[in-house]
Every structure is written in C-alpha cells, then in structure tokens.
Amino acid sequence: MADNRYANIADRDAKRVSEEKLKLSFVYIDWDSEEFFFHGLESQYYQKFFWCMSELQSATERQIAQQTHPSLRPKSIFNSDTSIKNAFPVSVIERVKQQLFVETRDEAAAADQAKEITARAFEVSLSKNYGRVHGFLWNNTFHIVWVDPAHNLFPMGRKITKHQDAAVVRCFSPEECHRLQEIIRQLQIENEELLEAFANQ
Known part of the structure; x- marks a missing residue:
C-alpha cells in the first residue's frame, strides 16, 4: 500500500513537471x-x-x-x-x-x-x-x-525558399563559395593583365 502511495505521488509530480511552462x-x-x-x-x-x-x-x-x-x-x-x-x-x-x-x-x-x-x-x-x-x-x-x-x-x-540573406551570411554556403570563387577568378585575370602590361613597358 505504501509503495502504491509513493508511486502515485511520483506520477503526480512527473505529470505536474511535464505540464509546467x-x-x-x-x-x-x-x-x-x-x-x-x-x-x-x-x-x-x-x-x-x-x-x-x-x-x-x-x-x-x-x-x-x-x-x-x-x-x-x-x-x-x-x-x-x-x-x-x-x-x-x-x-x-x-x-x-x-x-x-x-x-x-x-x-x-x-x-x-x-x-x-x-x-x-x-x-x-x-x-x-x-x-x-x-x-x-x-x-x-x-x-x-x-x-x-x-x-x-x-x-x-x-x-524551401530561403529568405534573401540566409544563404550568404557565412562562407559555408555553396552560393557564397561560388560568388567568392568568381571574384577570385576575375582578380587573377586582372592581376595577370597588369603583370603583362608592366612587363611590356
């Protein structure tokens, strides 16, 4: 009987906690x-x-x-x-x-x-x-x-349609990686053109 009473108290306490905010x-x-x-x-x-x-x-x-x-x-x-x-x-x-x-x-x-x-x-x-x-x-x-x-x-x-900024906030995103790779590629081309121009002067 005592075991039953304690089990009921434990069940009530667990239920009360699970219903708390x-x-x-x-x-x-x-x-x-x-x-x-x-x-x-x-x-x-x-x-x-x-x-x-x-x-x-x-x-x-x-x-x-x-x-x-x-x-x-x-x-x-x-x-x-x-x-x-x-x-x-x-x-x-x-x-x-x-x-x-x-x-x-x-x-x-x-x-x-x-x-x-x-x-x-x-x-x-x-x-x-x-x-x-x-x-x-x-x-x-x-x-x-x-x-x-x-x-x-x-x-x-x-x-899922991501909101505008979410995919490009950090460098992990594929879109941001592609964007940065394209910038690097353009800068490399410009760098080569400048080096060639200086070499021909």
Missing part, C-alpha cells in the same frame, strides 16, 4: 559550427526568432517531447540519415557532463547521462522559410544549441 537556456549554445549562425539576417528573421522564443516559454515539455505543439512544430533530430550531424558537438556534451559530475562525482555515470540528455534533441520552427532552432530538453528547460536560419541541419530533400 518551459524555461529557456542559452548556456550550451554552439557558436563554433559554421553551419549555424545568428548575425547578418534581415529584420523579419529576428522578429520570427523572438516570437519563437516567446512560444517556447509558453509551451510545456510534454508538447515538445511528444511533438504536439501546434505552431512550433517540434521534431526529434539525430534520427535521420538526411541530417549533416548525428549529435551535438563534443564540447556541448562535455559541458553537460561537467555539470552532472558536480552533482554525482561519478565521471563515467556523468558521461553516460550527458549523452542521454543531449540525445533528447528537438528542433522547433520559426517558419517554413526562416529556419529552425535546435536544442535539447533537460530539467524542464529547452537548451538552445544551434540557430539554423538556412535549414542547414537538413539541407537535402526539401524545397
């Missing part, structure tokens, strides 16, 4: 991956981004974990061969592990737990054309890791 965290954000960025975008992008943050704070963990939130359209990530990555960066997992180690003092257990926690990874949508935000759920908090305005985590198999 989410907190947001940028503690584990990754600024080092070239594919994910937050600067140089048009103003409407930032409006969409902060709307998304507000929606996340009104959402529950259950809505994200069960992928039922109507406007954020959450989706589990790292379970598809169409994504360019299959986990968050080692540096992020290591920071989660360090946080857990402070609490547990068991390095192996902390490492295992950190992998499990960061594997509870989801993306939420700003809109079809304004990309996604990727993060993980832990302690009723959505920890944002990647801001993905150009849909770079899942680049293939989708017909």
